[in-house]
Amino acid sequence: MKVLAFAASSSSNSMNKKLATYAANLIPNATVEVLDINDYEMPIFSEDREKELGQPQEAKDFYQKLGNADAIVISYAEHNGSYTAAFKNLFDWTSRIDMKVYQNKPMLALATSPGPGGAKTVLTSATNSAPHFAAKLVGSFSLPSFYDNFDLEKGEIRDTELRNTLIELTKKF
Numbered sequence: 353m354k355v356l357a358f359a360a361s362s363s364s365n366s367m368n369k370k371l372a373t374y375a376a377n378l379i380p381n382a383t384v385e386v387l388d389i390n391d392y393e394m395p396i397f398s399e400d401r402e403k404e405l406g407q408p409q410e411a412k413d414f415y416q417k418l419g420n421a422d423a424i425v426i427s428y429a430e431h432n433g434s435y436t437a438a439f440k441n442l443f444d445w446t447s448r449i450d451m452k453v454y455q456n457k458p459m460l461a462l463a464t465s466p467g468p469g470g471a472k473t474v475l476t477s478a479t480n481s482a483p484h485f486a487a488k489l490v491g492s493f494s495l496p497s498f499y500d501n502f503d504l505e506k507g508e509i510r511d512t513e514l515r516n517t518l519i520e521l522t523k524k525f
């Protein structure tokens with residue numbers, strides 16, 4: 353199974369990228385590709401820019417990457433209770449190619465942050481809207497207090513209960 357994993361973050365040292373990579377590699381029989389949304393950076397979306405530029409190649413390429421995958425793992429970073437501007441911009445451009453951005457793929461939605469909230473607010477937004485954008489959610493998982501709960505050296509969740517919860521979700525693909 354071809355699994356596309358990425359963080360909805362443009363941070364070069366993204367904790368969400370670490371979580372997405374870890375989770376994707378837990379999926380049985382997965383061949384994992386980790387994408388960096390920085391490779392799809394575009395001007396800030398506006399309808400005026402769209403008239404001027406049409407559909408940028410980066411948006412087409414991102415849409416195709418999603419389409420070529422058998423399964424998708426996204427970990428959402430939370431900025432001020434919502435999506436990062438970098439991800440929202442990419443999403444907005446891509447949604448103009450096709451509102452069904454996730455193309456009926458099975459998807460695991462994750463989120464983490466340094467605080468105890470574990471980016472749950474953005475995760476709730478993402479999971480609530482997922483069906484609207486044709487994502488077949490297999491589950492969602494928020495990892496609170498990333499630096500306490502994720503072992504950076506081993507690249508895995510330290511807490512047994514949290515780790516087992518995520519492992520169970522990865523079996524649902």
Ligand SMILES: Cc1cc2nc3c(=O)[nH]c(=O)nc-3n(C[C@H](O)[C@H](O)[C@H](O)COP(=O)(O)O)c2cc1C
Pocket residue numbers: 359361362363365366367368369429430431432433434464465466467469470471
């Ligand atoms: C502008 C800004 C706003 C943030 N807002 C939130 C927030 O609302 N909730 C939260 O849990 N963390 C917030 N954070 C902290 C991020 O969770 C933290 O920077 C985290 O590393 C982002 O994930 P990433 O490493 O995958 O980019 C914010 C950080 C920035 C820079």
